[in-house]
Amino acid sequence: MSTAFDAFVTVHQYQLASIPEELWQPLFMKLGEDYLDAGNYAELHHGDPMEGYSLHVKADQELKKHSEIFLIDHAWTTSPETAKKELLENPTLMARLESLMDIEVAEEPIDSDAEDSDDEGPSEEDIKLVAAQANVSEKEAEQALRAENNEIVNAIMHLTIDPDAKEEADKLDDLMMNQILASGKAQEKEEKENKSRYERRAEREKNWKNERANMIYKKMWSYIQTYSYSILQENGQPTSQTAWYICDEVGSAICHSSDPNVVVLPFIFSRGSSGMIPYSVFFPIKDIAAGEIITCDLVPKSLERESDKLAYLFAFEDRVLLDSEIQNKRDELTEIFKANREALKNQKFTPPAGRVLSSEEALAALKRDGENTPKKESVVVCTDTSFVQQFLKLDNVKFTNNPAVADIVWTSNDFQGWDSLEPHQIVNQFPNEKCITYKHNMAQLIQKTYGSPDWYLPTYNIMTQLSEFVGDYLNAEEEGNTNLWITKPWNMARGLNLDITDNLAEIVRQHDSTIPKIAQRYLVSPCLYNGKKFDLRYIVLVRRAEPDLVACVYNMFWTRLANKKYNLEDLDDYECQFTVMNYSKYEMTQLDYKSFIHNMEKQYPIKWDTVQKDINNAMKNVLIAAASTPQPLGLAGGDNKFDAFSVYGFDVMLTDDFKPIIIETNFSPDCTRACQYDPEFVNNIFSLIDGRFGTTEQGLKAFTVL
Template sequence: MSVVKAVEPPQPHPLDMNMDDMFEMMKTQLHQSGVPEILHAAIFRKVNQEIFDAGDFFEVTMMVDDNEEPIKKQTFATKDIGCNDTESVWLIDHAWTFLPNTAIESLKKIPQLLGRLMTMFLLHSQDKENGTERLVKTVYKELFKYAQTYSITDPSKPMGDNTINYWYVVDEFGVSIGHSDMPNCRMVPFFVPTKGYTLSILFLTEDIKKGQELTRDFVDVGLAKKHPKWRDILLTVWDEDRHIDEKLFEKNEITDEYFTLGRIPDHIPSDEVQAKCKPFIYNKDKPIRLYDNDQQLFSNLKDIKVEFVDNIYEADVIWLRHHFSEFKDLAEKNSTALVNQFPYESSLTVKDLFAANVELVFNDTEFDSVKMVKPPLWLPITYNLNTELPQFYKYFKEREKKNLNNTFIIKPWNMARTLNMTISDDMSFIIRQVETGPKIACKYIEDPVLFTRPDTKKNVKFDLRFIVYVTSLSPVTCYMYNKFWPRFAVNEYSLDNLEDSLAHFTVHNYTDKSLILNMFSDDFIQEFEKTYPNQQWKNVEKQIYEVVKQVITTSSILPSPRGVSPNAQSRGMYGIDVMLGWKDSSHKEIQVYFLECNFIPDCKRACDFYPDFADTTFRTLFLNEIDSEKVTKI
């Protein structure tokens, strides 16, 4: 086997499992991938003996133009082959496994890989004469016409942050198999636990004759099966001029089901029951009974006495990391308790649901067809690619016609920490990313306010993490913790290197902590005003607070399940991430952009930086003790 792997996906070591478990894992994979059971025995044998015998059944031919330049590869059967033959299955090697954000770096570092892909992708001789830098870009642009994907989930990590999507390119034989809307084969990835690597399985879906071309469906993916009318859009990756039915671009109606599908419903007490719920009375001489299944934050309490209890119905304060839905039950059985969640708060904390809320609330605002933007300006234009891909495609193409910047950041619905996020101005790349799970596309803030890192003197991107405490949604009552956390990128900011995660992402404490620049908020403000003497921080902060208030308010205007619901016993602490950008090229006015709202943000750094943080949080949320030196009402 000839394998080049710049990224080695973490997999269980073969010895970590017994043989029965290994074969059960393989059978499960094959069933999930739709591989006929009659082929399983041949697959196990060929995998065990590493038999790559496709060359005994097929041949690859090359079509060339008048200048003898290769233009197309095709694969043909060299004999009649029946799809029900128990031996009609073949192993295909993977030439390269990679992550989108590190692919270009790998191509630069591994010349033999770059050369191999140039040949596989049929780049012409004039392309090969370009410099390495340009050639790498050319190969990368072609890459997602050939690459396929699989995901690896680590069950030991928290849900939502435990899946990584890997991309791979199959070998020269595999990439020579062409597309057809009426294919005669399928090719699926297959992890081999006995060997510790991934390869692909090729099998027929119908009988083929000698001399017949072998073809597969390039969009044999879940999204195409869920939305069959989207096939033409998905196939534009390989055929940019493909005709798209204009009816696809019609706006989708956002229904209640959009907010409830696949989610556990929250049970809300009636207004009459809520009226009887009165918070516990705080007695400084007695410990507060606290149910806390996390204790990351409140183990840092200094002045407040608490007693940890194991039953929520005996607690004064309930602090949960997992989703809580039984608000009605709590009101009936423990009416004096306070809990750290609001019903349906996923409409604030889940990216696609919040964007849908904004769309509904601001539905009547006018769209600026020149700048291609729509109020509220604090939220970059956002599309749910799993429900609005046609509408996004149209928007992208219209921006393209107007020669507007077309850079977007592609985010999973429910992951923070930049996991599986990518940035691109290539429609084909964006379309392919939807195969890796639910995604939204947000207009990238291409002209951010930059900060000069004192350690490297590089002008880098930054964002700001604020903590907001919500004590009521009827009326909306919230407080900002007066300190905040600036987070910095590592490399110089540039739109010429969209694949450089160190230039475009600011959160690195889950990857390489040595890259983190820690800075107190007061020091940041001082440096900010030195760099931008025409920008007073108090004015920027005022705009930030206004945006945060609008975010909380917008998420709670509509009745549940669309909006976050008021509840007498509910309180909420959220991590709000914002970024500063320039309103226009004059760089005179700053626009605050809302990035996302995080439920139960990581508070370790908050407690390390500011020893009062845990006590301030507890007093503000649960004791109604507001210290204006620590928090600001907005």
């Protein structure tokens, strides 16, 4: 007959596979009773041997290998996106985490009338001056100064005025005060002062809480752990999610060692209809003597390179048992970075002969293609892209929902039907164009091709280049350089999931996210437009990548402008640091590109034509790398027997000395706004795509050939 324990094993078999079988029964019993008994065997130490807390076997106990298994409660389950908000809403949680992480809390702002008062009392110097001038004691002088709101001249007059005149003045003061009281202005003034005092107190308290939340957020990356789980989407497909959690005081005190004596694992206990309860468990994998410190290995098994394992530990600097495991290895990582930097500097690239055309040759090729292609009575287009459906108005266009009969297929989804294409058909994608539209792929392509060009910021794949990134970070720290980085998902647009930080632990721990990310050095000295950050969106048409590259950029571009003036004081202020507003809750400022150019030339001593030429060269360099490099790193060598083109959105920023920085290249960009600026936008693109429209010359007027 099946028992409750048998059911427990069946339900949790995948988790139990990592736990010695002899501990399954005790674990089952403890889970059933929520029995947290680690305190019977272990105790917290502070400052021994580490600055914060560590966990030790009690002096009168010992632990044998696989002899016990202990439950660890989770003090906090959160997400990086909501963590600060949750802290601010839960003062008890904030206080517990400060204690757990050994954070020294700043004193709470004093709430008193004396603190809030603008009257700080007379200075000793003023008191002595008034006492000397009025020939009175310092006590009388202080009283007079307080009565006259620290006005020295009024205090002296108050003390030296003739008694009869003073009596008349006092009567006049009383009469005026009675009139003020009768008018209600005194009460109004008092209410205004009380409101002002309350607002100052509230602002101080808000700043104090924000500082505490920011400190916890900064330090939590050294304590937070993760586990992954799947949920079913509406289409029935599973998607992986990551839960971020911090263990209780016992679990958080278990520090790292490369020679650990316990294993710590997350364990999600299913109570059937009662739901799931997340715990962690730990058990000894060695005999641990009385008083000995308890340690685990915090490095994930997914890290294979020894240098990456070392780099990962920099997220746990104050939780590593032996400082030497980190401190003596700083030089090793900076040397890895310096060697990598030198190799990138020495990277040389020469495009294969005939692969890259000059702009004049590419222009001639486009004209030749148009002239040699007879105009067709109707060109059949199949598209699922709304702005194409709405704005394609060429007189011989005909739409269809059947891609098999279309002359041109334009889709916003990944195209897969390469083998089914006929010779007369043109499709709007190249195989493997993710080599430039995925951020980590473009970074790798640029590094392999050009090394470290000045038009691209240092960028690292957190999943595969952890030691290179940490080496760069430590080297910048050593040289006293600004160490700000922005983390971005490999394949998300619209400004989603971006974070700016100088916190090494936070960046390293992005390795544990289910959303793979890059870390890119943050441009701290951008060119500004009226004090605000901006980036420029260019639409680039690649008409072909093989056998030679033919590409052109639309002359109209658009400027995305931050809503607030740029500063580095508040990295969390989206409207100050970011420019993509049309997909956010914030208002968007749109700038006509001609007005933008006019105002830039007024604001700065530049000629935009020169800046634009540098931007065009940088964008072309990305395309040259892709067209010259074989798949899977680039686009070349696909043995393609079909006709293809692609339209990319290039995002570009300028440095404060007007040099272009390529930020990213976007797949199938939303061009609705471009169509609103220029109703002929789509017509011009299709005119260059296919000479069968008979409008190639007209379309070329809207482009500059790269």
